[in-house]
Amino acid sequence: MAGIYIHIPFCKQKCSYCDFCSFPNKSGYEEAYMACLYKEMELRKDELKDKVFDTVYFGGGTPSVIDPKYIYGAMKQVKTLFSLSKNPEITIEMNPGTVTEEKIALYKRAGINRFSVGLQTAIDSQLADLNRIYTARDFAHVATLLKGENFNADVMLGLKGQTMEDIKKTIDFAVLGGASHISMYALTVEDGTPIYTDYLNGELPDEDTVANWYEEGRSYLEEKGFHRYEISNFAKTGRESRHNRNYWERGEYVGFGLSASSFMHERRLTNTFDQDEYMKCVLSGFLPVVDCEEVDEPTARFESIMLGLRTAKGLDLSAFEKKYGSFFDRYASAYERTKDYMTVEGNYLKIKDEYLYVQNSIVIEYMEEEKKGD
Amino acid sequence: MAKPNKFIRNFCIIAHIDHGKSTLADRLMELTGQVSKRDMEEQLLDSMDIERERGITIKLTPVRMYYQAKDGNEYLFNLIDTPGHVDFTYEVSRSLAACEGAILVVDSTQGVEAQTLANLYLALDNNLEIVPVINKIDLPSADPESCKREIEDVIGLDASEAPCVSAKEGINIRDVLEAVVAIVPPPSGDTDAPLKALIFDSYYDNYKGVILFVRVKDGSVKVGDKIKTFLSDTVYDVVEVGAFSPKLQPKAELAAGEVGYIAASIKSILDVAVGDTVTNANNPAKEPLPGYKKVQPVVFCGIYPLDGSKFNDLKEALLKLQLNDASLIFEPDTSTALGFGFRCGFLGLLHMEIIQERIEREFNLDIITTAPSVSYKVHKTDGTVLSVDNPSHLPPLSDIDFMEEPIVKAEIFTPPDYLGPIMDLCQDKRGVFKNMTYLDEHRVKLDYLLPLNEIVYDFFDSLKSRTKGYASFDYEIAGYEAAKLVKLDIMLNGEICDALSVIVHETRAYERGRTLCENLKEAIPRQLFEIPVQAAIGGKIIARETVKAVRKDVLAKCYGGDITRKRKLLEKQKEGKKRMRQIGTVQVPSEVFMEILKTNKD
Numbered sequence: 002m003a004g005i006y007i008h009i010p011f012c013k014q015k016c017s018y019c020d021f022c023s024f025p026n027k028s029g030y031e032e033a034y035m036a037c038l039y040k041e042m043e044l045r046k047d048e049l050k051d052k053v054f055d056t057v058y059f060g061g062g063t064p065s066v067i068d069p070k071y072i073y074g075a076m077k078q079v080k081t082l083f084s085l086s087k088n089p090e091i092t093i094e095m096n097p098g099t100v101t102e103e104k105i106a107l108y109k110r111a112g113i114n115r116f117s118v119g120l121q122t123a124i125d126s127q128l129a130d131l132n133r134i135y136t137a138r139d140f141a142h143v144a145t146l147l148k149g150e151n152f153n154a155d156v157m158l159g160l161k162g163q164t165m166e167d168i169k170k171t172i173d174f175a176v177l178g179g180a181s182h183i184s185m186y187a188l189t190v191e192d193g194t195p196i197y198t199d200y201l202n203g204e205l206p207d208e209d210t211v212a213n214w215y216e217e218g219r220s221y222l223e224e225k226g227f228h229r230y231e232i233s234n235f236a237k238t239g240r241e242s243r244h245n246r247n248y249w250e251r252g253e254y255v256g257f258g259l260s261a262s263s264f265m266h267e268r269r270l271t272n273t274f275d276q277d278e279y280m281k282c283v284l285s286g287f288l289p290v291v292d293c294e295e296v297d298e299p300t301a302r303f304e305s306i307m308l309g310l311r312t313a314k315g316l317d318l319s320a321f322e323k324k325y326g327s328f329f330d331r332y333a334s335a336y337e338r339t340k341d342y343m344t345v346e347g348n349y350l351k352i353k354d355e356y357l358y359v360q361n362s363i364v365i366e367y368m369e370e371e372k373k374g375d
Numbered sequence: 376m377a378k379p380n381k382f383i384r385n386f387c388i389i390a391h392i393d394h395g396k397s398t399l400a401d402r403l404m405e406l407t408g409q410v411s412k413r414d415m416e417e418q419l420l421d422s423m424d425i426e427r428e429r430g431i432t433i434k435l436t437p438v439r440m441y442y443q444a445k446d447g448n449e450y451l452f453n454l455i456d457t458p459g460h461v462d463f464t465y466e467v468s469r470s471l472a473a474c475e476g477a478i479l480v481v482d483s484t485q486g487v488e489a490q491t492l493a494n495l496y497l498a499l500d501n502n503l504e505i506v507p508v509i510n511k512i513d514l515p516s517a518d519p520e521s522c523k524r525e526i527e528d529v530i531g532l533d534a535s536e537a538p539c540v541s542a543k544e545g546i547n548i549r550d551v552l553e554a555v556v557a558i559v560p561p562p563s564g565d566t567d568a569p570l571k572a573l574i575f576d577s578y579y580d581n582y583k584g585v586i587l588f589v590r591v592k593d594g595s596v597k598v599g600d601k602i603k604t605f606l607s608d609t610v611y612d613v614v615e616v617g618a619f620s621p622k623l624q625p626k627a628e629l630a631a632g633e634v635g636y637i638a639a640s641i642k643s644i645l646d647v648a649v650g651d652t653v654t655n656a657n658n659p660a661k662e663p664l665p666g667y668k669k670v671q672p673v674v675f676c677g678i679y680p681l682d683g684s685k686f687n688d689l690k691e692a693l694l695k696l697q698l699n700d701a702s703l704i705f706e707p708d709t710s711t712a713l714g715f716g717f718r719c720g721f722l723g724l725l726h727m728e729i730i731q732e733r734i735e736r737e738f739n740l741d742i743i744t745t746a747p748s749v750s751y752k753v754h755k756t757d758g759t760v761l762s763v764d765n766p767s768h769l770p771p772l773s774d775i776d777f778m779e780e781p782i783v784k785a786e787i788f789t790p791p792d793y794l795g796p797i798m799d800l801c802q803d804k805r806g807v808f809k810n811m812t813y814l815d816e817h818r819v820k821l822d823y824l825l826p827l828n829e830i831v832y833d834f835f836d837s838l839k840s841r842t843k844g845y846a847s848f849d850y851e852i853a854g855y856e857a858a859k860l861v862k863l864d865i866m867l868n869g870e871i872c873d874a875l876s877v878i879v880h881e882t883r884a885y886e887r888g889r890t891l892c893e894n895l896k897e898a899i900p901r902q903l904f905e906i907p908v909q910a911a912i913g914g915k916i917i918a919r920e921t922v923k924a925v926r927k928d929v930l931a932k933c934y935g936g937d938i939t940r941k942r943k944l945l946e947k948q949k950e951g952k953k954r955m956r957q958i959g960t961v962q963v964p965s966e967v968f969m970e971i972l973k974t975n976k977d
Binding site: 004006184186187188189208209211212213215232233245248249254256260261262264269271294300303304307308311342356357358359360361362363364365368 | 902923924925929930931934935939942945946948949952
């Protein structure tokens with residue numbers, strides 16, 4: 002089954018590490034943008050009429066910053082135009098400081114049943130450094146509103162001045178708040194973001210420290226009943242994100258909105274990052290696609306390895322074999338070079354727990370072999 | 376006997392790096408209408424990209440200019456640009472032999488600098504007349520008067536009339552040309568005598584064959600003449616002669632006193648040696664002109680193609696480079712770590728670097744180079760003596776009776792302020808102090824005996840940094856001396872990497888081993904496993920560092936929109952790995968083989 006991604010590029014202000022496609026303080030555009038988004042869905046109605054979608058995901062930006070009626074409208078559009086599975090997972094990302102009881106009520110009426118809250122850290126000074134708009138108290142407030150709901154909290158590693166204690170405190174905060182899923186990931190420093198300066202000046206914790214924190218954070222989360230099912234994702238049993246799992250299984254997805262990408266029939270499409278261009282295209286009845294990549298078979302094979310090995314369960318070898326032939330025949334020498342870091346469990350090939358954080362070095366071996374074989 | 380044209384002036388320019396030599400040359404050409412300002416590329420004479428980028432001159436480049444002097448006569452100027460660096464002294468002496476005078480450019484904000492002196496003395500040795508020129512007078516910190524005094528004090532030249540110019544701004548350039556007319560003598564020689572022309576350079580042209588750069592000393596040469604050289608009996612028909620403007624410009628004839636080129640369908644560079652004398656085959660001169668001191672390579676290193684299948688391309692590149700750089704020598708070599716390649720000999724470290732860079736750029740080849748070495752004499756227990764310039768060719772320790780290393784007689788010129796640091800440095804490099812002479816109150820000459828293998832590492836850089844560039848340094852091989860030398864091996868993850876082995880003096884082995892391990896630790900990227908980096912002598916470990924295992928290299932998040940980006944990131948990483956060599960289980964970046972050079976941190 003496939004997933005739907007809907008991009009809401011609005012934010013109150015830009016976080017200091019953010020290089021996503023988002024626009025702070027552009028509230029005037031909301032109405033026009035959402036109208037285009039609805040239109041874009043219509044443009045792809047026929048193409049997608051045979052697909053059954055199992056998940057919907059509102060990401061951003063900060064989807065919770067806009068009037069909830071637009072989210073409601075978008076869901077209505079989805080239900081009108083596409084077929085959803087019987088029990089779909091419908092997620093919305095939200096940031097503390099933008100959420101009210103009324104908004105949540107309307108989201109639920111729209112069918113949303115999973116929430117993802119950008120906590121990042123429970124230390125207010127670090128939140129301020131990140132240019133986030135809320136405090137730890139605001140998160141606590143959101144958590145109260147989400148009591149009993151299926152919700153994720155983001156936890157970030159590698160912040161300026163951060164300690165392991167801070168991380169544990171943040172995890173405690175999320176767990177006590179009732180989160181059923183925790184996404185714990187390292188800060189990625191992108192050139193051009195304000196935080197890049199901190200990085201250049203050596204003010205961020207080094208990679209070894211972050212790796213240590215990650216390991217410690219992982220066992221702390223396990224203690225709290227959250228198992229790791231992907232490099233950065235931890236959940237209580239049964240609360241894993243179905244939407245994201247679809248990506249790692251190279252399932253199909255369709256993305257609507259600015260910068261969103263779609264993957265169907267081994268073809269990956271990316272929408273424009275330019276708001277005016279997006280609106281112009283859609284209003285003239287064209288898809289706002291600026292990049293179209295036909296994924297050839299060697300690349301597809303590599304992607305399934307790269308993605309499959311991100312998960313704790315590992316790469317589904319029998320599914321792989323069905324599509325591309327025997328894994329071990331094809332990758333004999335790459336496997337020989339990397340087998341110390343992997344295990345085979347039943348039909349799955351997985352990276353050993355202690356090496357999951359050096360996934361790049363391992364999968365890159367498979368890429369080489371791939372290209373040589375061509 | 377007929378005198379050569381008295382309106383010819385053959386001269387070169389001597390200057391410290393960055394004192395404005397090439398800029399001045401450009402202005403001279405501009406002023407004599409050789410090139411229009413519009414066509415002018417900056418620093419016309421430095422035609423190699425490498426020369427322009429590094430701001431240095433490597434190859435000598437001749438150019439011909441006409442100048443209408445104030446005395447009413449038109450003069451023909453042949454300017455031969457020269458390299459400034461000590462490694463290219465060979466090239467310099469070649470161009471000096473083709474001149475009667477030299478312009479000495481001094482930066483009026485800096486005064487006389489060290490490097491200038493060595494070349495200046497070379498010029499004086501060749502009996503050239505010196506034309507001092509004070510440059511950069513447009514700068515606020517210029518002090519032409521004290522600069523003139525310094526020239527008089529340090530060099531003993533009368534600089535009172537020296538032109539004060541700004542080559543950059545084009546100020547007073549005409550004064551320089553007038554000074555050349557006045558000071559540089561016209562060429563001597565006999566235009567009626569049999570042809571004698573000194574070959575001072577050559578290069579290979581795809582259509583014309585070998586092009587000889589010559590200075591005609593006696594007689595003349597024209598198209599149709601039959602010529603030969605003194606070292607070979609082959610006779611060639613001259614198909615073209617001409618001058619440099621600075622591009623080749625055909626002429627009817629080259630006569631005594633002139634500088635130009637000869638093309639004679641010479642197919643192989645091996646038939647003509649730089650320094651040889653060209654003469655007329657039907658009317659040969661009795662004796663050749665004095666040639667050049669034959670240069671021996673003193674620094675050796677291995678050069679390997681990064682991609683093993685490019686061995687023949689590398690060979691081709693080296694052959695082509697050798698055509699206009701006779702001082703480069705090479706022979707095939709193999710290494711367990713690096714595969715098939717060449718062992719190459721150079722005049723010095725800079726020469727080595729330039730050749731490496733030219734291979735990469737002009738021939739678009741990625742190469743790996745090993746640490747530079749010198750040639751040792753190995754006396755074996757069976758009484759035989761071997762010459763070894765490649766550490767991995769050293770016989771087993773048990774077969775070696777003793778070894779000798781090349782020693783150089785070094786002369787260091789310095790202002791007295793830096794005596795202390797220089798003596799410390801020489802001490803550090805196992806130098807033996809011989810003599811110290813005060814040339815005047817500003818300059819001291821130090822004589823040392825130094826092992827060459829200490830010099831090829833970082834002596835020159837250390838000397839420069841310890842004396843703010845003021846000390847100049849020249850050396851000649853003084854012979855061989857027995858020394859306690861050992862082969863220092865580097866082991867990566869327990870395996871010896873032959874391309875990283877070096878021969879060092881016993882007393883330096885421990886320190887060198889430690890520094891090497893430290894440098895390698897920094898240069899080798901972290902991998903999935905811990906890599907011990909060890910230095911060993913004859914199986915005994917003397918130093919160890921560890922490249923820690925990589926702990927985190929993962930992209931934190933990978934959702935729908937990230938997949939292509941993430942894959943491309945990995946593809947880029949894989950590209951990077953192509954520049955790596957697999958040594959045993961360890962991936963080693965090709966730059967690592969040069970890391971071995973960085974032995975000192977001062």
